[in-house]
Each structure stands twice: as C-alpha cells, then as structure tokens.
Amino acid sequence: MKSDNSVIISPSLLSSDFTRLGQELTDLEEAGLTWVHWDIMDGAFVPNITFGPPVVAACRKKSRLFFDVHLMIKDPDRYLEDFARAGADLLCVHAEACTHLERTVAEIARLGVKPAVSLNPHTPLNVLEYILPQLDMVLIMSVNPGFGGQKFIPFSMDKIRDLKEMIRKKNARTLIQVDGGVTPENTYELVSQGADVLVSGSAFFGYPPYRERLKVFEKAALGQA
Ligand code: DX5
Numbered sequence: 001m002k003s004d005n006s007v008i009i010s011p012s013l014l015s016s017d018f019t020r021l022g023q024e025l026t027d028l029e030e031a032g033l034t035w036v037h038w039d040i041m042d043g044a045f046v047p048n049i050t051f052g053p054p055v056v057a058a059c060r061k062k063s064r065l066f067f068d069v070h071l072m073i074k075d076p077d078r079y080l081e082d083f084a085r086a087g088a089d090l091l092c093v094h095a096e097a098c099t100h101l102e103r104t105v106a107e108i109a110r111l112g113v114k115p116a117v118s119l120n121p122h123t124p125l126n127v128l129e130y131i132l133p134q135l136d137m138v139l140i141m142s143v144n145p146g147f148g149g150q151k152f153i154p155f156s157m158d159k160i161r162d163l164k165e166m167i168r169k170k171n172a173r174t175l176i177q178v179d180g181g182v183t184p185e186n187t188y189e190l191v192s193q194g195a196d197v198l199v200s201g202s203a204f205f206g207y208p209p210y211r212e213r214l215k216v217f218e219k220a221a222l223g224q225a
C-alpha cells in the first residue's frame with residue numbers, strides 16, 4: 001500500500017472538444033490541472049488515428065501544462081524527434097511496438113525528454129525488469145488501447161501492485177501511470193495499489209466544470225469520496 005495517497009490527474013484530450021483544443025488546454029490550466037495526456041494513434045498499432053506532431057506543436061505555444069504524450073504507433077523511433085521538437089515533456093512508447101526497446105528509451109532521454117514505456121494488458125511486467133531504472137514512468141494500460149470509454153480490466157490492479165513491488169526492489173524512482181476506464185469509483189484502489197498518475201478521458205471531460213471534477217478525483221484518491 002502507498003503511504004501517500006496523493007495523485008496526479010492527466011486528462012486525456014481524446015475526450016475533449018477538438019474544435020476548441022487550445023481553449024480546452026487553457027481551461028485545464030485555469031482549473032488547476034498540471035498534466036495533460038495526448039493519445040497519439042496511427043491507424044496501424046491501434047485502429048484509430050488522432051493527432052500528429054504539428055497539432056502538438058501548435059498547442060505547445062498555448063500551454064504550460066506538462067505534455068504527457070502516449071505514442072500508440074508502430075516503430076515510434078521514426079517520430080521521436082518530431083514529437084520532442086513539438087514540445088512533448090514525456091514520451092511514452094509501447095513495449096509491443098519497439099524491437100529494440102532499450103535503444104528507443106535511451107534515444108528519448110538523449111532528446112531531452114522524459115522516457116516512459118506502456119504495456120498492453122496482456123504484456124507481462126518482466127519485459128521492463130532491466131530497463132526500469134532508465135524510465136521516468138511506466139504506463140499500465142487497463143484497457144486495450146485505441147478508444148476512450150472502455151471498461152477497466154480488473155487484473156490491472158494486480159499488475160500495478162506487482163509493478164510497485166518491482167520498483168521498490170530496484171530502488172527506482174519510476175512513476176506508475178494507469179490509463180483506461182479510470183473513474184472516481186476505482187481511484188482509491190488504484191492509488192492505494194501504487195498508481196501515481198491517473199489518465200482520465202470520458203470520466204473527466206464528460207463532467208465539467210474541470211476544477212470541481214479534479215477535486216472529485218483528488219478526494220477519491222484520499223478515500224474521501
Ligand atoms: C486509450 C487511450 C486512453 C483513453 C482513456 O487507447 O490510451 O488515454 O483516452 O479514455 P477513458 O478514460 O475514457 O477510458
């Protein structure tokens with residue numbers, strides 16, 4: 001169990017109003033959010049297609065939020081530099097999409113961006129065993145990536161707990177992020193198992209005003225829902 005149940009909420013822009021992306025970012029910042037989650041999809045690693053580097057770069061000029069960029073794309077090495085230039089603060093690649101994961105992670109760090117790795121629900125934690133100390137964050141996917149609004153896969157809870165233990169044993173400072181089907185209802189258990197950063201799309205943007213919604217998640221994390 002985590003002794004400190006504080007949490008970072010990273011709202012997923014996938015559920016935001018795309019016609020007002022710049023305004024959404026301003027609203028998030030004014031509401032007290034510090035992170036924002038970009039779901040980059042290529043129509044190959046996942047069925048959907050979303051944003052590319054020019055969209056991220058344009059929004060970077062409007063926002064001081066921490067850009068948490070989740071790359072759901074095949075062979076992400078091809079685009080690391082573009083997303084780094086676009087202003088990503090953190091780049092998260094999928095282990096399943098990288099043939100030489102250690103090299104990819106090292107390249108992200110070389111570009112001056114925080115490296116993170118995401119695991120699909122079926123992917124075991126042990127692929128990260130030796131590179132864990134190089135990672136600023138691990139993203140546990142709690143749905144199969146590609147769409148917002150899916151149901152949380154229950155075994156993800158065990159995976160978070162096991163990852164927390166692995167991080168402790170390695171004496172690493174890696175954050176644990178959880179993405180998919182996160183709601184105020186499962187927030188307390190997620191944070192108690194070790195989650196540090198929660199991504200929320202539909203359960204966040206569907207419930208304005210954002211300042212109030214952030215408070216709902218923060219209180220839920222403390223068990224005060
Ligand atoms: C799914 C994306 C998620 C998604 C989460 O492929 O990686 O970030 O936006 O959406 P919700 O919170 O609605 O499950």
Ligand code: ZN
Binds near residue numbers: 070
């Ligand atoms: Zn995501």
